[in-house]
Amino acid sequence: MVYGNDWWVGSVVRYACRNGFILVGDPTRACQPNGLWTPKPICLRxxxxxxxxxxxxxxxxxxxxxxxxxxxxxxxxxxxxxxxxxxxxxxxxxxxxxxxxxxxxxxxxxxxxx
Known part of the structure; x- marks a missing residue:
């Protein structure tokens, strides 16, 4: 699940997993000055x-x-x-x-x- 709806440079969104899953990686992603996002976490069952x-x-x-x-x-x-x-x-x-x-x-x- 993704929380946040601002997708501009400098924006930060937060990720969470449903019950029965565990989040692996940083729970937040940021849009960097070059327009690319930091790595996306995964939900592992x-x-x-x-x-x-x-x-x-x-x-x-x-x-x-x-x-x-x-x-x-x-x-x-x-x-x-x-x-x-x-x-x-x-x-x-x-x-x-x-x-x-x-x-x-x-x-x-x-x-x-x-």
Missing amino acids: MCQQGIIEINERELNGTCSSTCTNKSYVGPLKQGCSRIDNCTKKETGWKRFFAQCAPCVCDCSISCVSG
Whole structure:
């Protein structure tokens, strides 16, 4: 999806992808003085692979003991290039006192095979 309708030199438009896709590249494009646009980002379709358990620190290097709002996008991590919708795994009284919670998250990878 493209946001913006000014197509003159110096104009900037913003790109976004629909659910189930991930944006690869700069989400904005600018019309340069020579009339050419900066590179266009692409939307890469993501395929759900299931649910994984991952330590909260592995997601972004910090521990809040909640897992909520934690996510990851990038090179494969535990077989996933996108990890999101994380919740804290609640099993047993020891989990209540854990500094770095185990998270249960959705795992996705690119639908395009390399």
